[in-house]
Amino acid sequence: MYQSNFCQLLALKRHTCEATREGDWFIHRCPECDYELWDNWQTGELKVFNAKAGIKHSGFYAPPEIEQGKEDSN
Numbered sequence: 001m002y003q004s005n006f007c008q009l010l011a012l013k014r015h016t017c018e019a020t021r022e023g024d025w026f027i028h029r030c031p032e033c034d035y036e037l038w039d040n041w042q043t044g045e046l047k048v049f050n051a052k053a054g055i056k057h058s059g060f061y062a063p064p065e066i067e068q069g070k071e072d073s074n
Protein backbone atom coordinates (compact mmCIF):
# COMPACT_ATOMS: atom_id res chain seq x y z
CA MET A 1 0.00 0.00 0.00
CA TYR A 2 1.18 3.48 -0.80
CA GLN A 3 -0.94 5.47 1.63
CA SER A 4 1.96 6.56 3.78
CA ASN A 5 3.91 7.90 0.80
CA PHE A 6 1.31 10.49 -0.08
CA CYS A 7 2.81 13.26 2.01
CA GLN A 8 6.30 12.53 0.78
CA LEU A 9 5.19 12.94 -2.82
CA LEU A 10 4.01 16.42 -1.97
CA ALA A 11 7.22 17.11 -0.09
CA LEU A 12 5.18 18.10 2.89
CA LYS A 13 5.65 17.29 6.47
CA ARG A 14 2.63 17.31 8.67
CA HIS A 15 2.48 18.72 12.13
CA THR A 16 -0.56 18.65 14.32
CA CYS A 17 -1.14 21.69 16.44
CA GLU A 18 -2.53 21.82 19.91
CA ALA A 19 -5.18 24.42 20.57
CA THR A 20 -5.81 26.46 23.64
CA ARG A 21 -8.13 29.34 24.30
CA GLU A 22 -7.01 32.61 25.80
CA GLY A 23 -9.67 35.30 26.01
CA ASP A 24 -10.98 36.07 22.53
CA TRP A 25 -8.26 33.99 20.88
CA PHE A 26 -7.98 30.35 19.96
CA ILE A 27 -4.25 29.71 19.83
CA HIS A 28 -2.99 26.73 17.85
CA ARG A 29 0.56 25.88 18.82
CA CYS A 30 2.75 23.31 17.13
CA PRO A 31 4.63 21.10 19.59
CA GLU A 32 7.16 20.18 16.91
CA CYS A 33 8.26 23.64 15.84
CA ASP A 34 7.50 27.26 16.75
CA TYR A 35 4.48 27.69 14.44
CA GLU A 36 1.47 29.42 15.95
CA LEU A 37 -1.91 30.34 14.53
CA TRP A 38 -4.05 32.80 16.44
CA ASP A 39 -7.72 32.84 15.56
CA ASN A 40 -9.94 35.51 17.06
CA TRP A 41 -13.45 34.17 17.36
CA GLN A 42 -14.87 37.63 18.04
CA THR A 43 -13.50 39.44 14.98
CA GLY A 44 -12.43 36.54 12.73
CA GLU A 45 -8.91 37.93 12.67
CA LEU A 46 -6.18 35.41 11.91
CA LYS A 47 -2.51 35.72 12.77
CA VAL A 48 0.12 33.20 11.76
CA PHE A 49 3.60 33.15 13.24
CA ASN A 50 6.65 31.22 12.08
CA ALA A 51 4.96 29.44 9.15
CA LYS A 52 7.31 26.96 7.47
CA ALA A 53 7.55 26.20 3.79
CA GLY A 54 6.99 22.49 3.25
CA ILE A 55 5.25 21.84 6.54
CA LYS A 56 1.51 21.50 6.61
CA HIS A 57 -0.01 22.37 9.92
CA SER A 58 -3.35 21.01 10.94
CA GLY A 59 -5.35 21.17 14.07
CA PHE A 60 -8.63 22.49 15.24
CA TYR A 61 -10.26 23.67 18.35
CA ALA A 62 -13.70 22.34 19.16
CA PRO A 63 -15.05 24.10 22.20
CA PRO A 64 -17.38 21.67 23.94
CA GLU A 65 -19.89 24.37 24.80
CA ILE A 66 -20.73 24.92 21.11
CA GLU A 67 -21.69 21.29 20.60
CA GLN A 68 -24.41 21.48 23.16
CA GLY A 69 -27.56 23.53 23.15
CA LYS A 70 -27.65 24.42 19.46
CA GLU A 71 -31.30 23.52 19.05
CA ASP A 72 -32.06 23.62 22.70
CA SER A 73 -32.56 27.33 23.24
CA ASN A 74 -35.70 27.50 25.28
Ligand SMILES: [Zn+2]
Pocket: 015, 030, 031, 032, 033, 034, 035, 055, 057
Ligand atom coordinates in the same frame (compact mmCIF):
# COMPACT_ATOMS: atom_id res chain seq x y z
ZN1 LIG B 1 5.18 22.56 13.22
